[in-house]
Amino acid sequence: MTIPNWITLSRLLGLPIILYGLHQASSTWHWACFAIFLLAASTDWLDGYLARKLNQVSELGKFLDPLVDKLLILIPLLALIENQTVPAWGVCLILFRELAIAGWRVNQTSITGANIWGKLKTVTQITAVGLLIAPLSGEWSIAALGCFWASVVITLISGVIYVYPSDSSS
Structure with missing residues (x-):
């Protein structure tokens, strides 16, 4: 097991605390959940960077990283x-896309890396979940929901683009 894979798995450690904290009425708990979520989300960049830097890109890492990323978003x-x-229907659209792409990847001979839409999907999902977890005032809550819906739309667009990429060779 490589260091990047351990970092990937470490993202899962915060999820039980986040689940517990989100069910507490205390804004202190929600701020703690926000901090834990951001820390866990930041390790997504770190594990990829270290895997490339240390030449430790592995098949296990290629499998674990997207799976843990999906859990980090979907569980909260x-x-x-x-x-x-x-x-629920908005979250179901995200879940549908993630399951559809995971199923699509199983039948592919080679896995392509994330394109700009996939990266934008990840950033908007992390931003939306972070804003939704944080105990923000009214106008920020509206912005958080707007960000959530933007992430749903970008998630769906990125899925379509992943399955039907434009052919740049024509």
């Missing part, structure tokens, strides 16, 4: 459904 979103912060 499920708790936010339960808290009635976001509608």
Whole structure:
């Protein structure tokens, strides 16, 4: 097991705390969840950087990284459904895209890396979940929901572009 793979798996450690904290009425707990989420999300960049820098890119890492990324986004979103912060159907659209692309990848002979839309999807999802977790005032809550819906749209667009990439050779 490589250092980058351990870092990838470390992202999972914060999820039980986030789930517990999001069910507490205390804004202190929600700020703690926000901090843990941002720390975990920041390791996504770190594990990829170290894998390339240390020449430790592995098949296990290629499998684990996107799986853990999906859990890091979807598990807090499920708790936010339960808290009635976001509608279930919006989260289901994200979940559908993620499962569809995971299924699509299983049948591919080679896995392509994330394009700009995939990276934008990740950034908007992390931003949306972070804003939704943070105990923000009214106008910020509206911005957080707007960011959530933007992430849903970008998630769907990135899925379509992943399956049907434009042919730049024509």
